[in-house]
Amino acid sequence: MENGIQIIPATLTDLPAFVKLFESYREYYGQTPDRLGALQFLTERLRQKDSVIFLAHFNDRLVGFTQLYPLHSSLRMRKIWLLNDVFVLPEFRGMTIGRQLIDHCKAYARKTRSMGLMLEAEKTNEQGNKLYQRTGFVLDTAHNYYFWKNM
Numbered sequence: 001m002e003n004g005i006q007i008i009p010a011t012l013t014d015l016p017a018f019v020k021l022f023e024s025y026r027e028y029y030g031q032t033p034d035r036l037g038a039l040q041f042l043t044e045r046l047r048q049k050d051s052v053i054f055l056a057h058f059n060d061r062l063v064g065f066t067q068l069y070p071l072h073s074s075l076r077m078r079k080i081w082l083l084n085d086v087f088v089l090p091e092f093r094g095m096t097i098g099r100q101l102i103d104h105c106k107a108y109a110r111k112t113r114s115m116g117l118m119l120e121a122e123k124t125n126e127q128g129n130k131l132y133q134r135t136g137f138v139l140d141t142a143h144n145y146y147f148w149k150n151m
Helices: 012-028 035-048 097-111 126-134
Strands: 005-009 052-058 061-073 078-088
Touching (some): 005 097, 012 052, 012 061, 052 097, 078 097, 097 126
Antiparallel strands (some): 005 052, 052 061
8 A cells, every 4th residue: 555545456346436436437538428337347347357457545435447458469479468447536646546556557467477568548648648658658659550440
């Protein structure tokens, strides 16, 4: 625990508070509120164990989270973790919570003997991009990333 911040893995018992935080995250990124959909989505992730979620608590209040999804490199024959979500409530930013969440994910990547962490950030996400660079992520300028959208 650093600066009163505790980071723990999410469980099904965390869902009531986590759904509220998750909806704040989605709204921050312009998504339409969908509490039931969020509850179903997070319940599936936790029950199916197809992602790893870490929750940040400050003074017994849930204030941030990260979510990792496993990927695999065929060429390297190793796991890579996709750091898909990093979120801290706006009023708690500047308290090193984001850095602590990322450091926790790095420790988990080491523990699971993965190649490392990868993430995607919008170019306009100035705060996030600064955080990622401060925490040791290197911008990949050697590859093109494409997306196909299934309508």
